[in-house]
Amino acid sequence: TCLESAINFGAGPAKLPEEVLVEVQKEVVHYGTTKISVMEMSHRSADYAKINDTAQQTVRELLNIPDNYKILFMQGGGTGMFAAVPLNLMSETGVADYIVTGSWSAKAAKEAAKYGKVNMVLPKTDKYVDIPDPSTWNLSPNASYIYYCANETVHGIEFPYIPDTQGIPLVTDMSSNILSRSFDVSKFGVIFAGAQKNIGPAGVTLVIIREDLLGKAAIACPTVLDFTIMAKDNSLHNTPPTFAIYVMGLVFQWIKKEGGVKEMERRAIEKSNLIYEIINSSNNFYYCPVKNDVRSRMNVPFRIGDSNGDEELEKKFLVGAQKLGMLQLKGHRLVGGIRASLYNAVTLDNARVLAKYMKEFYENNKK
Numbered sequence: 001t002c003l004e005s006a007i008n009f010g011a012g013p014a015k016l017p018e019e020v021l022v023e024v025q026k027e028v029v030h031y032g033t034t035k036i037s038v039m040e041m042s043h044r045s046a047d048y049a050k051i052n053d054t055a056q057q058t059v060r061e062l063l064n065i066p067d068n069y070k071i072l073f074m075q076g077g078g079t080g081m082f083a084a085v086p087l088n089l090m091s092e093t094g095v096a097d098y099i100v101t102g103s104w105s106a107k108a109a110k111e112a113a114k115y116g117k118v119n120m121v122l123p124k125t126d127k128y129v130d131i132p133d134p135s136t137w138n139l140s141p142n143a144s145y146i147y148y149c150a151n152e153t154v155h156g157i158e159f160p161y162i163p164d165t166q167g168i169p170l171v172t173d174m175s176s177n178i179l180s181r182s183f184d185v186s187k188f189g190v191i192f193a194g195a196q197k198n199i200g201p202a203g204v205t206l207v208i209i210r211e212d213l214l215g216k217a218a219i220a221c222p223t224v225l226d227f228t229i230m231a232k233d234n235s236l237h238n239t240p241p242t243f244a245i246y247v248m249g250l251v252f253q254w255i256k257k258e259g260g261v262k263e264m265e266r267r268a269i270e271k272s273n274l275i276y277e278i279i280n281s282s283n284n285f286y287y288c289p290v291k292n293d294v295r296s297r298m299n300v301p302f303r304i305g306d307s308n309g310d311e312e313l314e315k316k317f318l319v320g321a322q323k324l325g326m327l328q329l330k331g332h333r334l335v336g337g338i339r340a341s342l343y344n345a346v347t348l349d350n351a352r353v354l355a356k357y358m359k360e361f362y363e364n365n366k367k
């Protein structure tokens with residue numbers, strides 16, 4: 001049976017499906033018939049091979065990943081991939097294009113500049129509220145790849161489309177929206193995602209890479225960040241984060257059982273609409289600076305009181321939310337205010353509780 005949980009709107013590490021946690025609890029001491037825990041199991045054992053392969057197969061099925069793509073389970077998180085991407089892909093021309101639309105793609109571009117020439121596709125800004133029209137993008141003629149962040153977790157900006165790169169390999173950070181919308185994997189060279197938001201506990205990073213992009217790593221690329229070595233050894237070159245991969249595999253199965261990515265997408269639209277509708281009809285009492293058509297379904301950042309945020313009111317909002325069991329709603333320190341993260345494991349009922357509270361808070365505190 002489930003314990004009564006708080007409602008967790010954290011941005012990451014974030015809520016996991018309750019059914020998955022109950023399953024983990026059931027088999028944490030003795031996994032299957034093994035009489036040991038997954039945490040105690042050799043990564044070279046047949047039991048672990050099955051965990052590894054099943055997780056791969058399930059996500060391949062969920063995202064309809066073509067056969068010419070490898071699926072890797074790596075370490076280093078999103079930040080590790082900020083280095084791994086240039087170290088594995090930049091050697092062709094020494095140049096890469098970065099589309100910076102928020103703090104995470106900005107960090108990725110900064111890291112890549114250690115390893116080669118980074119061309120900034122968009123004019124520099126620290127006010128991230130929009131994605132400029134592709135017709136204005138400054139793409140370079142000789143980029144090894146084009147990089148963007150599909151969902152900016154801090155600023156709440158999500159690409160509603162896949163950029164057209166005219167054949168240049170496209171690399172994307174989907175850490176905070178993977179498996180929440182359907183898309184065509186074959187449009188990408190590399191997709192990566194830290195697990196701790198939508199698909200599992202911290203410690204494992206999912207990488208999906210087109211096979212023809214393997215074999216190009218820089219000589220100085222650390223072995224643990226080398227996509228080619230990881231692909232060749234089926235993510236078992238060194239000791240992987242076995243327990244995190246096991247839990248992530250259970251989350252994949254949960255998504256499949258719930259109806260797959262299409263159903264996750266349907267729910268994400270419904271949950272985020274509930275919150276944005278209240279923001280939009282609050283006469284700027286709730287203020288989200290992000291342009292309508294690029295607002296994230298996963299992370300909804302907003303200020304309370306006015307566009308700069310009334311910090312007293314925001315504090316009051318958070319205290320009241322906590323009293324009702326709603327946790328981790330505080331905005332990222334870069335933007336302040338409130339942020340509601342609505343990942344796959346957050347239920348429609350959870351979102352309804354927040355929406356109801358926002359409505360009441362508005363009625364009680366509007367000027």
Ligand code: PLP
Pocket residue numbers: 012076077078079080104149151152153154173174175176194
């Ligand atoms: N990319 C995105 C979109 C993120 O939201 C985060 C973390 O919040 C990162 C990268 C960094 O990931 P990590 O903390 O695993 O290095």
